[in-house]
Amino acid sequence: MSRADQTTTALSGGLPQRVVLGLLIRAFPPGHVDQIVDVLGRREQRHRLLPARLMVYFTLALWIFGELPYEEVLGEIVRGIPGLTYPPGAQTASAAAIGRARRRLGVEPLRLLFERAAAPAAVLNGPDPLLPGGWRTLRLGRIAADVPDTLANRAEFAVRGSETGSAGAAAGPRVYLSLLTDDLTHRVVAASVGGGTDGGRDRRLLASVSPGSLVVLDDERPLSAGLWTAVGDHGGELLWPVPEGPALPVHHRLPDGSGLSRLPAAAGAARIVRVIERGSCASRLVTSILDHRKAPADRLTAVHDRNRAHGNGFRGITAYQGGDRIVLRSKSPDLVRQELYAMLCVHHAIGELVDFTLLEARQPPVRSRQVHTHAKRPYSGALRPR
Template sequence: MRVAAGVFAPGHLGELTQFIPFEMVDEILAATRRTQQRIRLLPARVTVYLVLAGCLFAELGYPQVWRKLTAGLTGLDLAAPSSGTLREARRRLGSAPLQALFDPLRGPAVTTAKHAVRWRGLLLTAIDGTTMSVADAGKVRTRYRKQRGNHGGAGYPALRLSVLLTCGTRSIIDAAFDPTGTGELDQARTLARSLRAGMLLPADRNHAAADLIATLVATRADLLIRCKNGRRLPVITRYRDGSWLSTIGTVRVRVIDAQISVTTSDGTHTSGYRLVTTLLDAHRYPAGDLIRLYHRRWEIETAYLEIKSSILGGRVLRARTPDGIDQEIYALLTVYQVLRTAMTDATDSQPATSPDRASFTTALNAARDQITNAAGVLADTVIDLVGAIGRAVLAHLLPDRRIRVKTRMIKRSNSKYQARGPSIDRRSYKATIAVDIITNHCEASAGP
């Protein structure tokens, strides 16, 4: 057993501690002025790891999380704090150290699988928002409101979370969260602070507003945004691949219209796509390739699934104060990020293995086991770049992703009275995709 000494021993995250070492936590506590004035049974460093572990064991109360942290520390004389003591320690810590901890850990995960994260030299990113339910407590409701809806609205208040994500490794570059009164586009403007030249940002139709496009273009990142099929865009110049030069506001863009047909044994389904991009070189960035590339944007939905379903299990955030929610969100993002880093390190150890094949659930469960066993807290003299988490990931690699041919639908209704549509078809279909660029547009100019 190799852990910290004395009352600091429960302060660990199993093997993930190597990504968040004691020295990093101590420096952040000192920078945010949260280091304890005297050594308590629950030092501030231990409380940081307790909050992080609470995200990995979201189904457990904090006293049970404490027992997970100490389960592998046999033979040590450790405290058994009450739930009230643990709550007070989290309140003393506050959210500032967790926010400061997330900051150096965020960013694109380093990987040798350039094809997974880059396209023609551009770093593929994605941006989108989601909502998360928070505790229905009096202090929480002073900041977070319940969303309106049928039958009296939502049962819980909610917050809106938006992230800027790296495609391929699905590591988080930046994040913003606010009450739901703040829209996705406002959060996108905030996240623009982390866009850089050399990035390519696919985004959905909500992000096609002229003022937002101008804000994003000012970062020097390139854009690939879907817009409404009927949007009137002037034809300035026609390219050989069927796309044309146009303007949205003051920004010059290239417009691509296409029909995408997916054919399976169940028939053929066709839909129209209109994309606008700041990549104006049609020879270097062909329209057909951009249409095929756009679907990578959906990787951000998988990331939200991993956070909200795999980690949280669909549960409401446990914090019951606004500052506690800030603390929990930053802890959740930090845990997700280091898990993704461990997964990328694992797939990088096997050449030509795409990060997309790493199982998040496998990594999550392996990390939980390492915490319970208090294993891998400190690195051995011989550095293990893969580790127990990585070996579990490599032993259970996912198959290459299949083409998605079904539209979104609710698989399990919240109420038997709200169930709609036929039973779910869970069969797999072999599919082929055809992309046809539409070229017969009217040449008349129109306003943006």
């Protein structure tokens, strides 16, 4: 189970491992973990060497101690988290036993742990300062992760020819993580895991969209009536980059240079949209916001391009492993999903620290009463200011 052939975990290199472990305990205290385990009925019925609570923290810790084999990861968290101890006289668990305990735990505790953590993030940030209309911007994107080439993973996550990037190129199984993130804080609002570039998975995510949200698609893809309708049904708006190709003739030019058009029949018959040409850029932006005063073309372009240099705004995850790709270690689809939801939980825990730090930085400096109190104490040193 060693990851010696993979890159060093930048998460543990950027922050001391003990600090990150402390962040996990702060974000997911043992009582909270126990409640989720009980709600899902995963509490062990007899005394086990590897109880459910321990395995939740173990799965989270896989993203902290990335290079270590299973046995050593377990040892790190048993030593580092209060209350997680082996039964008296018990021997250290083997990698095989840890694998079986992960399968008993399943994906649902980690999924629920993430969803409960993400719920407050869904209303964390206010209107986008770039948009006069006051929309909150969310970004919809996908990231891919390579998984071990086992029969089970290949059956679930086989890469189709259109996804290999080159004709006939052999590719191992790959899992896709669809993400809806807050475009300013980069906090994840919703996520879904599956094989292939499945539009249905993205549509399910858009159930998290609330009125007054602008959903920015992170990648160029064919216009889809399903996604367009899913956002509109929840009171949201769309900003969609499209490559050159589909005919979008402008029927009325607006003062900001954008123009009104209609979606092709295949993407939603008779739907009026606004098209923003990108000059030398090959792609155009198509939006459902028709009022150029509330969202001028240059502002929408700036919103779309804001996080392009960093991928989909979820740039922290691939950096955790010190490279451009996420590489998982789980050999079955259920554990692949478990590992990815654990990754999202770790991202949330670090995001909480970042949010707290930024909030403190925004506070205006104030004079502490304690400072004045110290100033009034009788002088006891050798140097007195003149």
